[in-house]
Amino acid sequence: xxxxxRRFHGLRLLKSTPALNLQQAKNLxxxxxxxxxxxxxxxxxxxxxxxxxxxxxxxxQSVQASGGEVHSPAQAWNHKGLLDxxxxxxxxRGYEVYKQVCSACHSMQYIAYRNLVGxxxxxxxxxxxxxxxxxxxxxxDTGNYFDRPGxxxxxxxxxxxxxxxxxxxxxxxxxPDLSYIVSARKGGEDYIFSLLTGYHxxxxxxxxxxxxxxxxxxxxxxxxxxxxxxxEVIEYEDGTAPTQSQLAKDVATFLKWTSEPEHDDRKQLLIxxxxxxxxxxxxxxxxxxxxxxxxxxxxxxxxPKDKK
Amino acid sequence: MKVIYNxxxxxxxxxxxxxxxxxxxxxxxxxxxxxxxxxxxxxxxxWKDIKAKxx
Numbered sequence: 001x002x003x004x005x006r007r008f009h010g011l012r013l014l015k016s017t018p019a020l021n022l023q024q025a026k027n028l029x030x031x032x033x034x035x036x037x038x039x040x041x042x043x044x045x046x047x048x049x050x051x052x053x054x055x056x057x058x059x060x061q062s063v064q065a066s067g068g069e070v071h072s073p074a075q076a077w078n079h080k081g082l083l084d085x086x087x088x089x090x091x092x093r094g095y096e097v098y099k100q101v102c103s104a105c106h107s108m109q110y111i112a113y114r115n116l117v118g119x120x121x122x123x124x125x126x127x128x129x130x131x132x133x134x135x136x137x138x139x140x141d142t143g144n145y146f147d148r149p150g151x152x153x154x155x156x157x158x159x160x161x162x163x164x165x166x167x168x169x170x171x172x173x174x175x176p177d178l179s180y181i182v183s184a185r186k187g188g189e190d191y192i193f194s195l196l197t198g199y200h201x202x203x204x205x206x207x208x209x210x211x212x213x214x215x216x217x218x219x220x221x222x223x224x225x226x227x228x229x230x231x232e233v234i235e236y237e238d239g240t241a242p243t244q245s246q247l248a249k250d251v252a253t254f255l256k257w258t259s260e261p262e263h264d265d266r267k268q269l270l271i272x273x274x275x276x277x278x279x280x281x282x283x284x285x286x287x288x289x290x291x292x293x294x295x296x297x298x299x300x301x302x303x304p305k306d307k308k
Numbered sequence: 309m310k311v312i313y314n315x316x317x318x319x320x321x322x323x324x325x326x327x328x329x330x331x332x333x334x335x336x337x338x339x340x341x342x343x344x345x346x347x348x349x350x351x352x353x354x355w356k357d358i359k360a361k362x363x
Contacts, residue, residue: 085350089358122362271342
């Protein structure tokens with residue numbers, strides 16, 4: 001105990017030194033006692049770390065530039081801002097698009113009907129949506145499996161029982177699950193929007209196999225999904241004009257919600273965090289001023305001894 | 309200042325009560341105001357704004 005106390009006492013930080021010296025950082029730094037070899041080692045380590053970082057960044061950039069696909073332009077989503085919530089009317093329309101168009105091939109196995117409640121549907125509406133599907137349940141009292149109408153707790157039905165069946169039905173291509181697709185694709189909802197509206201005739205020289213279509217936004221250009229969104233391919237219940245871009249925008253917003261169901265809460269939390277951290281900043285600034293006030297306002301006066 | 313110190317901060321018991329009580333009101337005020345800000349920024353886009361149409 002005594003030894004460790006003495007060791008503490010020996011620390012330079014705790015020794016009382018004249019105030020002016022205290023402010024010189026070199027007195028508090030331990031680098032002064034380093035051998036020059038040590039300094040070189042630390043310097044080299046820093047240079048290597050920085051160099052490797054720069055190399056990784058450059059490699060990543062060159063990979064981006066080497067792809068053949070067109071990068072999706074950034075759209076002016078009205079949920080893009082720091083505090084902007086999703087447009088829930090758009091989410092609701094997007095669900096209609098998913099249900100009537102996308103769900104023919106794409107599953108969405110991580111979203112349940114109960115998730116729609118309070119987001120795009122009332123509880124009664126979500127129940128009605130769920131009852132439209134048939135779910136295999138069981139075993140019952142006699143050990144048999146039976147079909148029943150869906151409940152709120154059921155997940156969205158998958159169009160195919162497994163990946164193999166999906167591939168077999170789609171020319172060998174697997175329609176990805178759409179639950180988290182916005183988070184899973186570079187460009188997010190911009191990519192979804194561009195992909196759905198970006199179908200073209202293949203330019204000269206691009207060879208497409210049977211069942212493939214040309215889309216410049218899809219890596220490689222040859223996509224196995226045909227164009228599905230056309231003007232007025234479905235009708236919206238709220239009377240919005242179902243143009244192709246409107247359909248794509250709404251389904252992209254819906255998929256943004258399924259990928260980030262916490263989107264709105266997160267942005268609301270940001271306001272709260274800014275409030276708390278702002279308050280704490282003010283408090284810590286006051287405490288800092290308070291603690292330093294005596295140090296900052298003191299005067300050191302040199303009073304020479306009178307020579308008599 | 310002196311009144312606050314003498315009535316609240318001087319004794320540990322009242323100090324603790326003061327901390328707990330002010331935490332409650334601070335938290336409520338922050339919660340309510342942040343929700344109010346969020347809802348006024350996003351007026352018309354949230355579920356609570358369109359809910360009436362479907363009930």
